Amino acid sequence: MSGGARGETEYLEAYRASDWPRPSVAVDLVVFTVLDTDLKVLVIRRKVHPFKDAWALPGGFVRVGDGAADRGEDIFAAAQRELAEETGLDPATMYLEQLYTFGAPHRDPRMRVISVAHYALVRPTLAPLVTAGTDAAAVRWRSVAAEADEPLAFDHAEILAHALDRVRGKLDYAPIAFELVPETFTVAELRSVYEAIKGTTYDAGNFRRRFKRMQTDGVIVQAPGKRTTGTKPARVYRFAPEAVAGVSGDDA
Amino acid sequence: MSGGARGETEYLEAYRASDWPRPSVAVDLVVFTVLDTDLKVLVIRRKVHPFKDAWALPGGFVRVGDGAADRGEDIFAAAQRELAEETGLDPATMYLEQLYTFGAPHRDPRMRVISVAHYALVRPTLAPLVTAGTDAAAVRWRSVAAEADEPLAFDHAEILAHALDRVRGKLDYAPIAFELVPETFTVAELRSVYEAIKGTTYDAGNFRRRFKRMQTDGVIVQAPGKRTTGTKPARVYRFAPEAVAGVSGDDA
DNA sequence: AGAATAGTGTCTATCAGACACTATGCA
DNA sequence: TGCATAGTGTCTGATAGACACTATTCT
Known part of the structure; x- marks a missing residue:
């Protein structure tokens, strides 16, 4: 920081902005898994x-510190904490x-x-181990396909739709399917994850060819x-993250 | 809303959340154009x-109303207004x-x-018409290739890098190149937009083939x-948005 | 032996990259 | 006439979809 006339300008600017009303900022989570060849949220x-x-989708407020000393937590850290x-x-x-x-103005009836x-x-190996947090009366893995289910709170149906779009799109060019199988998996298991996410079926032979290409690529x-x-036992495989660029998760 | 015991719970919940410190929320804009076959920001x-x-990148705070009656503006509306x-x-x-x-805690030295x-x-036909807003001493179209240029304020270099990734990726599957040419354009003009965005060259013949496919598809x-x-005059074409799904812009 | 899944191979259509070639208007 | 760009055509390799086929294990 600096003093004198610059300091004054700075102070005024900071005062102005912090004097305006501010919104609460939250993180909401769309947590997917695949159970029984079905995509669940x-x-x-x-x-x-x-x-x-x-x-409702799980979520919570981002911790924002009060003042210059405590600035609170990063958004990604807040998402990890809530998760x-x-x-x-x-x-x-x-x-x-x-x-x-x-950020629609009225998406929460209480406030902005x-x-x-x-x-x-x-x-899926970890999915059965989830337990309800303190702000939840219950947790459940709900089928994404179950349209006729009870509606979700707030604008969470819209958030879920967005997440589905993202995952379905990303499946084609990023190695995210490996996050939804056990550490070791068969060709058929990986295929069933693709099918659960996309909501379609894949030809077993063609999928195997694609699988083999990933193998020759070292993925x-x-x-x-x-x-x-x-029936006939199947070979098992393992994802080789060291061969793939940009597998870190959050890309910010 | 409801009264009685439910109302009390509701009140307490709202009080708790609104009593915590809240961050300021802003929108920042990465505004691209293509001038002289070069991608500019x-x-x-x-x-x-x-x-x-x-x-710095242009931007400003999202207007948040004070209380239940005035909830302020939508985030997308704020971005449009700032734009x-x-x-x-x-x-x-x-x-x-x-x-x-x-939302890194210290991305702005003043506050969260x-x-x-x-x-x-x-x-590009509109790009020369831009004028500086009230909070800017000057505006400039800066080449994104100019790495050795003056650094950008805040974390804006990171934001710009993200935007570049997005645009380059989206170019391959969404009709966004049409937003960077005049209303009517030649094959070569569209190709130069692709080249400016991707930072590579495209084979003229192959690009024309791709162009023709878009034509037969009605795009x-x-x-x-x-x-x-x-030299030899070129045919001009027009984008046919009615033939393309999902061209609305913001997809929320 | 039969069922069921694992695993292989083939044919075809589509598309991208490389590149040779023709057509046309202007200096 | 020559040059630069517009515009066309061809060859090849990679990949996806459809589908027929063989191999292996369990019951």
Whole structure:
């Protein structure tokens, strides 16, 4: 900082801006997993008003410090914290990425809330371990396909639709499907994840060819052992993240 | 709303949230155009602290109303308003889309500011008409290739890098190049926009083939007249937005 | 032996990159 | 007439969809 006339200008500018009304800023989370070859999203039953007892996406307010010394937490850190709180899982084990920011003036009946939505991908092996956070009466993995289900609170249906678009689009050019299978997986298992996300079927032979290309590209390597599925056992593979650029999660 | 015990819970919840410190929320704009076959970004010279006299991306605070009656403006509306203020152009003539939200705790030295970055595309025919807004000492179209240029204020270099990634990626699957040519254009003109954005060259013959596919798909239609360029005149075409789904701009 | 899934190979259409070639208007 | 750009055509390699086929294991 500086003093004198510059300092005065600076002070006035800071005063002006901080004197205007400010919105609350939240993060909302669209947490996906694949269970029983079906794409699921994590919903919680709200304990408090508004939308008490309704299903909603997990989320919470970004911690903003008061003043110059404490500036609060980063937005991505807030999303990680909420993800941990609302699932009981270690956020380092999940893929997390910022999605879109929703800020319609009346999206929250209480007050002006701007929500930075994120989406997360949880391995099916971890999905059954989620536990309800303190602000939730219950958590549930809800099928994304279940349109006729109970409506979601706030504008969460719109946020979910956005997240679906993003994941479906990103599936074609980014290695995100690997976040939704166990550490080791078969060709058929990876295919079923693609099918669950896209909502279509993939030809088994053609998908295998694509799979093989990823193998020759070094994205996938064979893992020891086989998976027995009641019929001919299948080879298992492992994702090789070291061969892929930009797998860090949030790209900001 | 409701009364009684529910009302009390509701009140307490609202009180709690609104009593916490809140951040200022801004919109920043990455405004692109193509001039002289070069991709340019609009920068302003700051009039006030912090970063006084430095180049920065245009932007401003989102107007947030005070209380239940006035809730302020929508985020997209704020971006449109800033776009109009900072360019002097009608925002309806430009493509505008939300990009990413930046909220590192110390990205603004004054206070906690969360910025919802957007990017805009301006036709080269309109680009020379931009005028500086009230908070800018000057505006300039700056080449994005000019790495060795003066640094940008705040985290605006990072925002610009994000916007470049988005535009370059989206160019391949969305009809955004049409936002950067005049109403009617030749094959070569559209190709030079692709080249300016991607920073590479395209084979003229192959690009023409791609162009023709868009024509048979109804995305492009021939327009009357020819463009004379000092040599053999070229046919001119027009974008046919009615044939393309999802050209609305912001997709929220 | 039969069912079911794992795994392979082929044909075809589409599209991109490389590149040779023709057509036309202006200096 | 020559040059520069407009515009056309061809060859090749990579990939996706459709689909027929073989291989292996469990019951």
